[in-house]
Amino acid sequence: MxxxxxxxxxxxxxxxxxxxxxxxxxxxxxxxxxxxxxxxxxxxxxxxxxxxxxxxxxxxxxxxxxxxxxxxxxxxxxxxxxxxxxxxxxxxxxxxxxxxxxxxxxxxxxxxxxxxxxxxxxxxxxxxxxxxxxxxxxxxxxxxxxxxxxxxxxxxxxxxxxxxxxxxxxxxVLRRFSLGDSISKISSILRELNISSSDYIAIKLIEGDQLLLDSLNLNDDAKKNILDAINKIKKDHEDTEGLIADLRYDFITQNCQCAIKNSKKLKETTKTEKIDKTLTHKIWGLPIFFLIMFLMFFLVFGEFEIAGITVMMPGVLAAYGIEWVIAEIGELLARFLSFVNASDWAIGLVVDGIYGGVGAVFGFLPYILVMYLFISILEATGYMARAAFIMDRAFRKFGLSGKSFVPMLMGFGCSVPAVMGARTLENENERRLTILVTPFMSCGAKLPIWTFLTAAFFEGITATLVIFSIYVLGIIMAVITGVIFQKFVFKKQKTPFIMEMPPYRAPDVKTLLRILFEKFKSFAKKAGTIILVSSVIIWFLQSFSFSFKMVDNPNDSIMAKIGGIFAYIFKPMGFGTWQAAFAVLSGFVAKEVVVTTFGTLSGLGDPLENEGLMEQVKAWITSAGIFVSPLAAYCFMVFNLLAPPCLAAIGAISQEVKSKKWTAVILIYQLILAYLISLLIYGLGNLVMLII
Amino acid sequence: MTLEQLKIGQRCKVKKVLAQGMLKRKLLEMGITPGAEILFRKVAPLGDPIQISLRGYELSIRKVDAKNISVEIID
The missing domain is CATH 3.40.50.300 (P-loop containing nucleotide triphosphate hydrolases)
Incomplete structure (x- = not known):
């Protein structure tokens, strides 16, 4: 063995x-x-x-x-x-x-x-x-x-x-102190009952460890003897817990500390103090923190144009690379299938269903890996503890911790790595709350929805303000959610914030690579299971009618019929059409798909792939009566902002909270909040317009 | 007096840990036991938490938790 x-x-x-x-x-x-x-x-x-x-x-x-x-x-x-x-x-x-x-x-x-x-x-x-x-x-x-x-x-x-x-x-080691006799007495009672590690258990019982006492299943006699002995100690010492911890440290300082011969302040300590003088400085600490966060965000999601040349940061560059590879392979796959005369539905299933769905999710992988790399570096160097130290006060009010900042910032790029980044929070409640509110940070894939609809329904400065207001609304909702959960859901548990500030150390390259590799493995596994199955289901709903015939016109698909049912739910917000409902549902595949769906529904094509189409689709959407008013279109945006994120992010949520109950709580809360807030905005908006 | 009342750079000796339950255990385990020497290192930019140095390492703790540590200043 x-x-x-x-x-x-x-x-x-x-x-x-x-x-x-x-x-x-x-x-x-x-x-x-x-x-x-x-x-x-x-x-x-x-x-x-x-x-x-x-x-x-x-x-x-x-x-x-x-x-x-x-x-x-x-x-x-x-x-x-x-x-x-x-x-x-x-x-x-x-x-x-x-x-x-x-x-x-x-x-x-x-x-x-x-x-x-x-x-x-x-x-x-x-x-x-x-x-x-x-x-x-x-x-x-x-x-x-x-x-x-x-x-x-x-x-x-x-x-x-x-x-x-x-x-x-x-x-x-405590046996050599005054408490030794009592420990050995309880310990020998335990040993007579054939309980091993008797010294350990004896001390834990003296410290009042109820969990351990219950797990022992002692007979009444032994229990009484032990409790008698403990009570005797408590008579002599009012604070046994404090005493035991104290004695342990006494033992260490008296007997072990002297192992270090010529004790002096280590260079590492001096270096750490020096770095901290700047990084957690009273005035400079905050700006430096924001600068580091910005740099990290920029390196993952940054893309800009200079002198006509597009410059892409590592995250974006890798994402484009993967996207290109995925598209090429998809093309080859489609060609191969038509070459071997596969039937239409088989091509659809493999290319659009399986490959399209899994491929879309793999497009997130570069962001995830690059972001993970940076978070791991922040952790390994010791800066993460400083970030929590700097931001703790601001986030505590909302039931979050200083460590929530990194995942929430990442949320503006992509919810999938952001939700995974919440892993750095040790406190379970804070982690769940961070995961719950992170998708409220409007992610990069939602941006096409905002730009598309605002361009169709609003003009000039109003359009800019509308997009801006969506981002602000997400942040406000995160704050409100934090307050609500802290007050009503997590009220029992108030965890202390006692955090070690480790010395600054250079990260170990091998450990970093290992983290990335493990991340990649777990992601590939997820893509091959839950996401594969969900993609196939969604493809099926989109491509087939209730008589299980493949449809040419999406209006006849099962999804369209389901959309028709959901349309009633959205009626009070002014977008109670099956097209809008269908768009919301398709958004769960990936949020960009919402815009693609409008293109497909208009019969014109995908406006994201063909720029010229954008204007026509916009014209179609304003005239088709999908949204009864610009306000309704805005409420549609609000709903998409707050509703549960895309499939990949939902997968990340369930993976990170590791509890079916909490995954359900998070998704249902997001759904209800999305509904209530868009309803509220629609109602208030109409009221305001009436008065004006 | 309690720990969070110290000024930056002051040293103190722990008299007693007043907390109960989990907080008390955590404080004790991290080395904040009666007699331990603590240096009040700094306050976070937003005014809370604080950073202290004890037993050769650095620890950050919220003021509300530090209120449970009764100390006396050493000169």
Whole structure:
């Protein structure tokens, strides 16, 4: 059987870098059942004594307290799944705080070794670290490593392999303090009941960990004895929780801190302080933040013309490239199918249905990858924590956090990467809310709808103001939604904002590439499943009549009939025609399609592909009575702004919130809000016009 | 006095963590235990949160949470 090793450690301790360095490309990313935390499993590149070694990357944690999903997962994994060994990664440049978790992990009856990371940062400053001091104090092997320089990797794996062979009975470091007698008393009661890791559990029970107490299923006798012992401690110390944490830190400062011999301020620390003097400066902090955000947005979505030459930024350039490739392949595919005399419906299914749908979604891939690259860089360098620090106050009022800014800004480009970017928010409520409001930021694909309809129904400065008002409305709705959810939905949970500001460090290129590759894989998988199926369904509804005959005229399709039903719903907003309803529905494929649909319905062709057609289609749309008034056209825009986004973004939403209930809540809320607000605007608008 | 009342550059010693439940645990785990020394580093551009330095690392915390940390100034 393969040996199982779990890697545990603080966030920012280099855990992911270590995991990637050890496993190479053999990692599998999954989810921990029931929670929104990623689980990574990989296989050690080499074998030790001919044995295969599986590694599990536990979520980054500061402790094993049951207050965060990460903490519960990590401790349940170690206590219940019992890996053969725990590799505890410790950041040597932040020894004291990192060892707090170590003292907890040491209490669990599982072999352990310590990977002392970032030792190279100390060495660079000629600070020496006495590994023996730490080994003697903790009673486990300590191996200095540098995960990003790939130093000490074989050593840590060999040490882990060796240590895994011998059983370890844990003894808490707290036993040497005044609390020791009480701990050993409770611990021995637990051990009599054959409960392992008794020291760990004893201390958690003293700390009042109800979750653990319930999971033990103790008999009444044992329960009483334990609670008696705990109450006795509580008599002597009013604040046992505080005392235990205090003792852990006392132990660390007295016995471990001295492992660092000629302790001095590290160059890295000085450098970080210097950079922070500018980046989080009282006055310059904000403008620099906006500049960085603008640059990021620009590099992903930027495109401009200079001296007649169009300059495209990496994101746009890659998107055009992919689009061209997709179109070419589509063309070839169509030609091949007609060459082999495939029937019309088969060509339609493959070219328009499957290829068209999946291809359209692949067009988003470059934006996603480039944006992911930048977000990963912001995170890896440590700036993300600063961004949250700078923006927190502004966003907190709306139930969001400083970290919501990046995804919301990205939302103006494309909701798909934006929603995925919300992953950087640790707090579940803040993440859900950010994902909910991000599509309100009018994305690039919605812009053709705005320009098309305003050009048809409004003139001059009014047209510009109308488009501008759509963007502003999206932001206002995000704010209002935040206030509503904070007040009525999330009122129970008020999470504290206590965030580490890690030192600035250069990002590890390999880790960045790995993130991009994993992103690409998961995206390709999604495109091949949910999006493929949905595209086929939508193509079918658009191309067939209820008698399952392929239609030439879209007016006869199932979708048109469905549109006819939906038309009644839109009647109160002045666009209760089946064409408008059909356009709204088709917008779920991709928002640009709304304009394409009007072209198809007019019988003139796609105005997005043939510029000359635009004027004719506009003329048609104003005269065809699809919208009863310019106000109705505006309400149509409002509805499209706030209604659930395109299929690709809906896919991203369901993937990121990882809860069917919350995906439903988000989509239904967006739908209801879109309806109510466009109804409200239509009503108020008509009222105002009556008065005028 | 409590932590958020300090001025930039002042040092203090933690007397007691007044919070309960999750907040208390988080503060304790991050090293804000009785006796710990804290340097009040800076205030965010918008006036909140604050940045403190303790046990050799930097931490940012909202004023409303910092109100739960009772401290005394060291000169």
């Amino acid at each position: 393969a040996l199982r090793m779990a890697i545990a450690g603080n966030p920012n301790s280099g855990k992911t870098t270590l995991f990637n360095a050890i496993t190479g490309s053999n990692a599998r990313v999954g989810n921990w059942p029931g929670v929104t935390v990623e689980k990574k499993e990989g296989i050690y590149k080499k074998k030790v004594s001919g044995q295969t070694i599986t590694l599990v990357d536990l979520p980054g944690i500061y402790s094993t307290s049951p207050y965060s999903p990460e903490g519960i997962i990590a401790r349940n994994y170690i206590l219940d799944e019992k890996p053969d060994i725990v590799i505890n990664i410790v950041d040597a440049t932040n020894l004291c705080r990192n060892l707090y978790l170590t003292t907890e992990l040491l209490e669990i009856d599982i072999p352990m070794v310590i990977a002392l990371n970032y030792i190279d940062v100390l060495e660079k400053d000629n600070v020496s670290f006495d590994v023996m001091v730490l080994e003697n104090a903790l009673g486990v092997k300590v191996i200095p490593i540098s995960a990003h320089k790939k130093k000490g990797l074989d050593e840590i794996m060999n040490a882990a392999y060796k240590a895994a062979a011998t059983k370890r009975q844990a003894r808490s």
